[in-house]
Amino acid sequence: MxxxxxxxxxxxxxxxxxxxxxxxxxxxxxxxxxxxxxxxxNINLLAFSLRNGSPDGHTFALYxxxxxxxxVGVGLAMVLLMYRNRRSVGLDDLSExxx
Amino acid sequence: MLASDVLVAQNVGFxxxxxxxxxxxxxxxxxxxxxxxxxxxxxxxxxxxxxxxxLAAEFLAVTQVMVYIGAxxxxxxxxxxxxxxxxxxxxxxxxxxxxxxxxxxxxxxATMLIALNDGFKAEKLPADSPLVxxxxxxxxxxxxxxxxxxxxxxxxLAAAIGAIVLARRD
Numbered sequence: 001m002x003x004x005x006x007x008x009x010x011x012x013x014x015x016x017x018x019x020x021x022x023x024x025x026x027x028x029x030x031x032x033x034x035x036x037x038x039x040x041x042n043i044n045l046l047a048f049s050l051r052n053g054s055p056d057g058h059t060f061a062l063y064x065x066x067x068x069x070x071x072v073g074v075g076l077a078m079v080l081l082m083y084r085n086r087r088s089v090g091l092d093d094l095s096e097x098x099x
Numbered sequence: 100m101l102a103s104d105v106l107v108a109q110n111v112g113f114x115x116x117x118x119x120x121x122x123x124x125x126x127x128x129x130x131x132x133x134x135x136x137x138x139x140x141x142x143x144x145x146x147x148x149x150x151x152x153x154l155a156a157e158f159l160a161v162t163q164v165m166v167y168i169g170a171x172x173x174x175x176x177x178x179x180x181x182x183x184x185x186x187x188x189x190x191x192x193x194x195x196x197x198x199x200x201x202x203x204x205x206x207x208x209a210t211m212l213i214a215l216n217d218g219f220k221a222e223k224l225p226a227d228s229p230l231v232x233x234x235x236x237x238x239x240x241x242x243x244x245x246x247x248x249x250x251x252x253x254x255x256l257a258a259a260i261g262a263i264v265l266a267r268r269d
Contacts (some may be wrong), residue, residue, distance in 0.1 A: 001109055003222045006154065007215050009117045013124055013143070015208035020128035022200035026192045028133055028178050032140050035171065036124055039147045042163075046154040053228040055235040059244055061159055062236070065166050066251050070258035072171050076178040077265035083182040084268075092194060 006047035013040035027079045027089045031072060038068045106226065113153055120146035131188045137175045144168055158233040 013036055020033025042061045049057025083089050123142035130136050144167045151160040194200075240248050 001106060001113065001153070001224045001226075002219075003224050004215055004219045005110075005113060005117075006150070006224075007219065008212060009120070009150070011208060011211040011215060012121055015204045015211070016121070016124040016128055018207060019200050019204035022203060023128065023193050023197040025194045026133060028175065028182065029128075029136055029192060031178075032127055032136055032175065035140065035167070036127065036143065039144065039167075042159075043147060043150055043154075046151055046156045046159060047224070049156070049231060050154050050224055050228070051222075053225070053231070055231040055239050058156055058159060058231055058236045059239045061156070062162065062240070063244075063247065063251055065159075065162060066255060069166055069171060070255050072174055073258045073262045074265070076174055077262035079178055080181055080266050089182050090191070 003047060003051050006043055010040040010044040010047070013037075013043070025090045025092050027082065027091055028076070030091065031075045031079070034075075035068065035072070038064060109153060113150070116146045116149045116153075120150075131190070131192060133179045133189070133192070134176070137172060137179060140175070141168055141172055144172070155230045158236060 017033045017036035017040065020036065021030055024030050024033060042064055045057040045061045045064070047057075049055065049061075079089055082094070086093060120143050123139045123146065126139040127136050127143065130139065144163065148160040148163040148168075151157075151163060
């Protein structure tokens with residue numbers, strides 16, 4: 001197996017995730033796109049871990065998974081709060097800061 | 100050659116799983132239905148777990164299945180159902196100026212692919228290197244990376260308390 005095939009898969013998933021973050025308005029879908037980005041990073045970390053024969057990548061990938069779980073928990077709580085206050089989860093509606 | 104046969108099987112497996120993952124990811128960012136997006140995300144996350152097994156990281160694969168498919172997806176589906184009046188196709192999921200997303204993503208992808216191609220042309224993953232065992236990973240977490248592990252446990256605690264404080268009705 002080539003190293004590059006995993007890195008390129010990670011790059012494709014990362015760009016799809018970035019596309020989702022830019023294009024989507026629904027906050028839940030933006031969070032899902034962020035999950036795509038974090039997963040592509042994990043694939044890269046594990047590919048380099050296998051290449052170098054070192055367990056560092058595994059450890060870091062575990063930490064990434066834990067932080068992603070925490071992020072989803074707080075993020076969805078915020079989405080819930082937003083829906084309760086303004087009956088919508090559209091990120092375009094949060095425009096109080098606009099001059 | 101027996102060894103190359105094994106590698107061919109791995110490559111075919113990689114290609115199939117990668118194709119499924121890319122299709123699933125594209126459906127996540129293009130579908131018109133939030134629940135469908137969550138279910139396509141399950142496909143991508145399960146494919147990522149399969150890639151972890153191909154990369155000889157079985158502990159990470161099991162963790163991925165438990166944490167993401169088990170916990171995070173349930174959170175997403177709960178979030179969808181608590182914030183949605185309707186379950187079904189919707190028109191209003193994309194931004195007003197969504198058209199700018201495609202060129203940005205394509206440019207980013209082209210840059211990354213060119214850089215990767217220059218950097219690691221046809222470098223092979225070592226087929227006979229000693230595999231990383233779960234014991235090594237745990238030795239690291241509870242050894243040199245102990246302080247980040249503590250910090251991470253505080254992050255999780257703060258996230259749990261924060262989620263409760265944010266989401267409860269008072």
